[in-house]
Amino acid sequence: MQHGRYRFIVGFLAAPVLLYVVFVISPYVQAFYIALTNWKGVSANPQFIGLENFSRLLDDEVFWAAVRHHGVLLLVMPLVTIVIALFFSFLLNLSGGQKGGRMSGIWGSKVYRVIFFLPQVLAVAIVGVLFQTIYRPDETGVINGLLGKVGIDPVGWLIDPDIALLAIIGVMVWQAVGFYVVLFSAGMSSIPKDVFEAAALDGAGRYTLFFKITLPLLWDTMQVAWVYLGIAAFDAFALVQVLSVDRGGPDNSTTVLPLEIWRTAFNFSKFGYASAMGVALFFMTITFAALTLRVTRRERIEF
Amino acid sequence: MSNSVGMPGDITRRQMLRRIGLTALVAGPGAGLLSACATGGGSGTAATTSAAPSAGGAISAANPFGVAADAPLEVVIFKGGLGDSYATEVHEPLYKKAFPKATVKHVATQQIAQTLQPRFAGGDVPDMIANSGTDLMDNGALQQEGQLLELTELWDAPSIDDPAKKVRDTVAPGTVESGLIDGKPYLMNYVFSAYGLWYDSALFEKNGWTPPKTFEEFKAFCEKAKAAGITPFAYAGKNASYYAYWMILISAAKIEGNQLLVDIDNLADGVWKRDSVKQSAAAWAEIGKYMDKSFEGLIHTDVQTRQNQGKIALYPSGSWLENEQKSQTPKEFKYALTPTPSVTAADKLPFEAIRAAAGEAYIVPAKAKNPKGGLEYLRIMLSREGARGFTEKSGNITVVTGAADGLDLSPGNASLSAAQTAAGSNIVTRSDFENWYKELETDLRKHTNALMFGRISADEFCEKMQKAADKTKADSSITKQNRTV
Numbered sequence: 001m002q003h004g005r006y007r008f009i010v011g012f013l014a015a016p017v018l019l020y021v022v023f024v025i026s027p028y029v030q031a032f033y034i035a036l037t038n039w040k041g042v043s044a045n046p047q048f049i050g051l052e053n054f055s056r057l058l059d060d061e062v063f064w065a066a067v068r069h070h071g072v073l074l075l076v077m078p079l080v081t082i083v084i085a086l087f088f089s090f091l092l093n094l095s096g097g098q099k100g101g102r103m104s105g106i107w108g109s110k111v112y113r114v115i116f117f118l119p120q121v122l123a124v125a126i127v128g129v130l131f132q133t134i135y136r137p138d139e140t141g142v143i144n145g146l147l148g149k150v151g152i153d154p155v156g157w158l159i160d161p162d163i164a165l166l167a168i169i170g171v172m173v174w175q176a177v178g179f180y181v182v183l184f185s186a187g188m189s190s191i192p193k194d195v196f197e198a199a200a201l202d203g204a205g206r207y208t209l210f211f212k213i214t215l216p217l218l219w220d221t222m223q224v225a226w227v228y229l230g231i232a233a234f235d236a237f238a239l240v241q242v243l244s245v246d247r248g249g250p251d252n253s254t255t256v257l258p259l260e261i262w263r264t265a266f267n268f269s270k271f272g273y274a275s276a277m278g279v280a281l282f283f284m285t286i287t288f289a290a291l292t293l294r295v296t297r298r299e300r301i302e303f
Numbered sequence: 304m305s306n307s308v309g310m311p312g313d314i315t316r317r318q319m320l321r322r323i324g325l326t327a328l329v330a331g332p333g334a335g336l337l338s339a340c341a342t343g344g345g346s347g348t349a350a351t352t353s354a355a356p357s358a359g360g361a362i363s364a365a366n367p368f369g370v371a372a373d374a375p376l377e378v379v380i381f382k383g384g385l386g387d388s389y390a391t392e393v394h395e396p397l398y399k400k401a402f403p404k405a406t407v408k409h410v411a412t413q414q415i416a417q418t419l420q421p422r423f424a425g426g427d428v429p430d431m432i433a434n435s436g437t438d439l440m441d442n443g444a445l446q447q448e449g450q451l452l453e454l455t456e457l458w459d460a461p462s463i464d465d466p467a468k469k470v471r472d473t474v475a476p477g478t479v480e481s482g483l484i485d486g487k488p489y490l491m492n493y494v495f496s497a498y499g500l501w502y503d504s505a506l507f508e509k510n511g512w513t514p515p516k517t518f519e520e521f522k523a524f525c526e527k528a529k530a531a532g533i534t535p536f537a538y539a540g541k542n543a544s545y546y547a548y549w550m551i552l553i554s555a556a557k558i559e560g561n562q563l564l565v566d567i568d569n570l571a572d573g574v575w576k577r578d579s580v581k582q583s584a585a586a587w588a589e590i591g592k593y594m595d596k597s598f599e600g601l602i603h604t605d606v607q608t609r610q611n612q613g614k615i616a617l618y619p620s621g622s623w624l625e626n627e628q629k630s631q632t633p634k635e636f637k638y639a640l641t642p643t644p645s646v647t648a649a650d651k652l653p654f655e656a657i658r659a660a661a662g663e664a665y666i667v668p669a670k671a672k673n674p675k676g677g678l679e680y681l682r683i684m685l686s687r688e689g690a691r692g693f694t695e696k697s698g699n700i701t702v703v704t705g706a707a708d709g710l711d712l713s714p715g716n717a718s719l720s721a722a723q724t725a726a727g728s729n730i731v732t733r734s735d736f737e738n739w740y741k742e743l744e745t746d747l748r749k750h751t752n753a754l755m756f757g758r759i760s761a762d763e764f765c766e767k768m769q770k771a772a773d774k775t776k777a778d779s780s781i782t783k784q785n786r787t788v
Contacts, residue, residue: 038780040444040447040448041420041423041424041444042420042423042424042440042444042445042448042450043448043449043450135600136597136600136601137596137597137599137600137601138595138597138601154597156596156599157600158600159596159597159599159600159756161758245540245541245600246540246541246542246544246748246749246752249749249752250540250599250749250752250756250758251749251752251753251758252749263745266416266417266420266438267441267741267745268441268741268742268745269441269444269741270780272780273780
């Protein structure tokens, strides 16, 4: 019967693996090759130029600005998102105390769950257009209109080079929180009730429950969240494209690698150089994911 | 610059993904021969071309290119500020009238590059393209890759209206030259535009203002407008900073003469640090101080609408502006054009000089299935009937001399025509680097915003631009172009 089982497994795996190879692996491999050429994207005769594109990257000011921004994104975006999402999901699931032997959330938690998740179902382009209006730099913007009512001068959310990137991070956090609330809620509901009961009997308050019980038992989920958010921090293309001044400005203060790759390929017709940036991005993402999984590895607690 | 009529090319993530998907498909996924497939299609193209039905028609006076009468024609039009009804309602019917057996396929898009890049890579190209908009394809790159058909044949062909005349003699001086790449004509620049400061002549009349002729007058005017609660000058930093750098370049060219623009295009050493550029940048930076910081975060339509509402006095733009704003403009608003003020008393060109240029490039791909049909389509566009129809549908004047005569012109076009007469031969020429060196252009946009919104000084602006120009010059992967006039 062994033979039949393999055929069964192969039958199921063949289609997805083929699709994956065709649409994911093969473009990646081709990008590695194109990165070593000076292909302009419109002809069939790219010249092999070795590592020239990569040495060019080393003193490309805009490239390094983008890399720095990914650094900021990586530090700020996942951290803020996870803290907010943890806080909300704790409120929604566990902070209401015990009811009939079960932990419950605060009053109205079902409604909040829907509200938190709402931004997640909006297409990122819609979010971008929405925040264009919210962040508009004069008093016709939503935030600046409100600030104006209390006598504060309009803030140039997206036009001040010092805060433009943070403003865009704000949008990313706003959009991501809902998903991670749901993810953490699922994680929390899988924690056995008797652990909480026992802790509560021993007189643990909400604070102790959260830091001593919930958080450690949620470690695996948080690790996943961190990797997901980190990878999202290497993207940010659409929001920067829609929101920032002149796509990545002012003065390169919001530019990100996917945007520069797009610009280099489609505006400057340097597909080879753009692919080299893509390869660099690929290694950054891989390194980040591997590092995160390795550094945050802890002993798994079996319930 | 041909970007001008463009709408801001917002691209969604989905389109991006789709495009990446398309590229992957074109690239021939899964095949073993990576080098062949990644950039594939080149060799297939030749086969497609020879297999096309256009075996060629007989050459005659009425059909100078020998278009096959039954060959289908595919036309791709950038549907931006000019719309596309000029193609569907004027040029395409004219083509069908000439070749009743041919089918004409019309494709309208706002994103030329996204639509066509995969098709170029795959060898399935249309026969005529209006290559415009924010997301236009890089003509220089297309030409280098042998994807553009040379248009000498078109310019030397007899005009439809007067077979005794060549097409090149029926268009405004400089039109053919504006479409040169590497010394040969590849682009048919169709729209005649002038660049300068646009204002509402009704508003100026009401306030007793006259457009400033020098920068001293300009500053005095700014104070007056400010006192009246009107922003004296503004542009949209978010997506139209090139409107502002046009003004800087025009002023610099007025100081030093057109040679400056030629030298900038030729990446002459130290050209951005010349006194003319410095003086012009400093003068415009002074004007930028009257502009609220928030304009950097607005897009061109926001700012243009505010001008229509009487909140902005002078707006830098080109002659497509009136048409672009048609639906927003109140009845009493009368668009008028004034040249950029003189910076010094010793300017080489007088105040009346305007930058006028043929813009909006139309191209015929070299590997099209029906390139002769593409050429004939361009010849039809350059006929009197084609040009008049274009002016009627799009509200823009074409390069075809006198084609708009007798048409009832709008206030903006009438003002344009008056400014043209006043300027006479004092015409500030085009800037080719905008199309030749996209990276330099991107840097110029960036630094223009920084200059006009007060983050850098005129000296720093010149310094940074010189560095960007030097970088372009030293970049071996960018093919250098040259212009003499």
